[in-house]
Amino acid sequence: MATLPPSPFDRDRRNRRTMMAAALVGLTMLALGFASVPLYRIFCERTGFGGTTQRAEAASHVKVAYGHTMSIRFDSNVAPGMPWQFRPEHPTQTITVGAKNMAIFIAKNMSDKPVTGSAAFNVTPTQAGAYFTKIQCFCFTEQTLQPGQEVRMPVIYYVDPRILDDPDNKDTQQITLSYTFYPVEQDKKAS
Known part of the structure; x- marks a missing residue:
C-alpha cells in the first residue's frame, strides 16, 4: 500500500x-x-559571589564579637580617562568583628568641568564578601563633582560575626575593600 x-x-x-x-x-x-x-x-x-558585599539598613542589630579583630584594607582606583584623584583617608583599619565602622574616601575632580562618576566595588578574599556588610556608601549612587571640587565620602560598614564560624574564612585576617570609579557617560545620563 x-x-x-x-x-x-x-x-x-x-x-x-x-x-x-x-x-x-x-x-x-x-x-x-x-x-x-x-x-x-x-x-x-x-x-557574596565574586566579592560582592552585603547591604543592610542603619537600624540593623548585629552582635559584636568582642576580642575578635580583623584588618580592613582599602583600595581605590579610577578608570582610564576619569579625571579624578581618589584615595582612602586611611589605607587600613583594625576593626572589631560585628562593630559598625566608618571609612572615608577622598575624591577630587581634576578637570575644568563637572564630572559624574559611579563606583564599582568588590571584596577580597571573595569568600569574605558574604560577611562584609555596607550600611551607607557613596557607591550606592552616582557622584557629581564640580571642577576642582574635593569631597569626603563615607562608607559605614561591619563584618558579620558569622565569618568566625565559616570554615572557608577561618584563616581570613585581612579583608580588602576595593573601589574603582568610572565616568558616567552623558548620553546615558540624559535617558
Missing part, C-alpha cells in the same frame, strides 16, 4: 507550528537575556 504525500495544508500547519515554537524560544531567550543582569546581581548580593 502506497503512502500519500503530505497535503499542502498539513505542511503549512507544521511550518506554522515550527515557526511559533522558534519564535517562543527566541522570546524566552530574549527575556532571559534582559533578566540575567538583575538575577546575577541578586545572586551575588545574596551569596
Whole structure:
C-alpha cells in the first residue's frame, strides 16, 4: 500500500507550528537575556559571589564579637580617562568583628568641568564578601563633582560575626575593600 504525500495544508500547519515554537524560544531567550543582569546581581548580593558585599539598613542589630579583630584594607582606583584623584583617608583599619565602622574616601575632580562618576566595588578574599556588610556608601549612587571640587565620602560598614564560624574564612585576617570609579557617560545620563 502506497503512502500519500503530505497535503499542502498539513505542511503549512507544521511550518506554522515550527515557526511559533522558534519564535517562543527566541522570546524566552530574549527575556532571559534582559533578566540575567538583575538575577546575577541578586545572586551575588545574596551569596557574596565574586566579592560582592552585603547591604543592610542603619537600624540593623548585629552582635559584636568582642576580642575578635580583623584588618580592613582599602583600595581605590579610577578608570582610564576619569579625571579624578581618589584615595582612602586611611589605607587600613583594625576593626572589631560585628562593630559598625566608618571609612572615608577622598575624591577630587581634576578637570575644568563637572564630572559624574559611579563606583564599582568588590571584596577580597571573595569568600569574605558574604560577611562584609555596607550600611551607607557613596557607591550606592552616582557622584557629581564640580571642577576642582574635593569631597569626603563615607562608607559605614561591619563584618558579620558569622565569618568566625565559616570554615572557608577561618584563616581570613585581612579583608580588602576595593573601589574603582568610572565616568558616567552623558548620553546615558540624559535617558
